[in-house]
Amino acid sequence: MILGISIVIFVLVEGILIFSILRYRERPGTPNPFQNHGNLKLELVWTVIPTLVLFVILFFTIRGLLYVAPENEPAATAAQPRIEVTAIGHQWWWEFYYPNYNVTTADTLEVPVGTTVHVNLFSNNVIHSFWVPALTGKTDLIPGHANTKWFVAEKQGTYTGICAEYCGTQHANMRFNVKVVNNDDFKSWMSTQQQAASAPTDPLAQKGADLFKNQCASCHGIVGVNLKQFYNTAQECTDLPGGKPNGSPQCLIGPNLTHFGSRSLIAGGVLDNNTENGNCDPNNPKLKEQCNLAKWLNDPQGIKPGNDMNIGSLTNEQIQQLVAYLEGLK
Ligand code: CUA
Incomplete structure (x- = not known):
């Protein structure tokens, strides 16, 4: 909507500008142009119209902000279970810790479908931002400040996540996946993850x-x-x-x-x-x-x-x- 309004204004303003530059350019023998020192009617028009346009944009912006404002995190119930994870931003990779299971992993956050995922966000270096466009908006990880967010994935699948706050040269390569699986798969994955590594035989x-x-x-x-x-x-x-x-x-x-x-x-x-x-x-x-x-x-x-x-x-x-x-x- 704002893009549409901006395009109309851009084309109009630049069009008049280019037309004026071409049509009224200096040519040999052209007399000096008419010198105008103010036109109350014109100045009122080009003040009032942009003001109205900005109010229209303000209206839609506030409506959009209210629409995306986070709801309260649902209470954990049998019908709406909840898990807690801690996401730690490093330069430049993501660590995920499951405090209730005492498991640490990296690069992929695996969660059960239909479950409230409560994410604790930490950084011990610079500001990062946790963003999974298909599941949830951006929230910053700020050193020395505990941030949280929550989301519910309704469908199984693998979703791409990225760091959305510039954090150094490899900011663009600070990616992760959110893998959403059914409850049984999550439990069996988790029980494997909880094991210590076995010594190799090969x-x-x-x-x-x-x-x-x-x-x-x-x-x-x-x-x-x-x-x-x-x-x-x-x-x-x-x-x-x-x-x-x-x-x-x-x-x-x-x-x-x-x-x-x-x-x-x-x-x-x-x-x-x-x-x-x-x-x-x-x-x-x-x-x-x-x-x-x-x-x-x-x-x-x-x-x-x-x-x-x-x-x-x-x-x-x-x-x-x-x-x-x-x-x-x-
Ligand atoms: Cu981490 Cu950008």
Whole structure:
């Protein structure tokens, strides 16, 4: 509506301007134009009309604001269940923590259909904004300030979410998915997520596990390896009142990787975890071209310049070992 009004005014004003420039341009022998010092009637017209137009726009703006104003979050009932999640904005990826289940994941927020999802929003660095256009509007994550929002997904499916507040060079690559599943699928997914990682039996993956402990464990956590349990980054690692200061030993910089192999997105949502068709089979001769995890391990700064993943260069064997280990963490 506002766009329509603006187009009409734009075309009218620019049209008259261009017409005047062409029609009344200076030509040889043209006398000086008529000098006019004010015209009350004209000035009233071009003051009153824009004022009226702005009031019309104001009316529709206020109506739109009332229309999108959030309703109160429904009370949790048997008919309208509710789950709580904590979304933590990092530079540049999303961490999701389920306080009632003590589970941490990254890049994909999995929720049951028809359930009120109460989202606690935290950031321990800069302002981000949580936005899933098909499900809910934008709400900022502000360092030192607890924000919340809620939404209900009525249909199963996968919905794209993005960060909607400029937060640094990779702001555009701070994406996530909201995966809406039925209640049974949610429960079985959750019970898998609650398990600690089991030690690998495959020799290649065992080497990958050693490599993880030596090279990755200072930034990434795996429950059962270098973490005793999932932890709430929001409480442990933000400067919120009552929270521990940044730098507490559990404040790992990178995503918790406990069930990495079960995730559909990696690298802060910019790559699919494309394990289908044997892409990420460690013996795939084209592993580094076909498996996104291998690509990422090979050159994280080339894929997402400026991110915190600074692992130096890995040999092909090391990449094979890490792929075998991490993709095995279902
Ligand atoms: Cu986070 Cu933009």
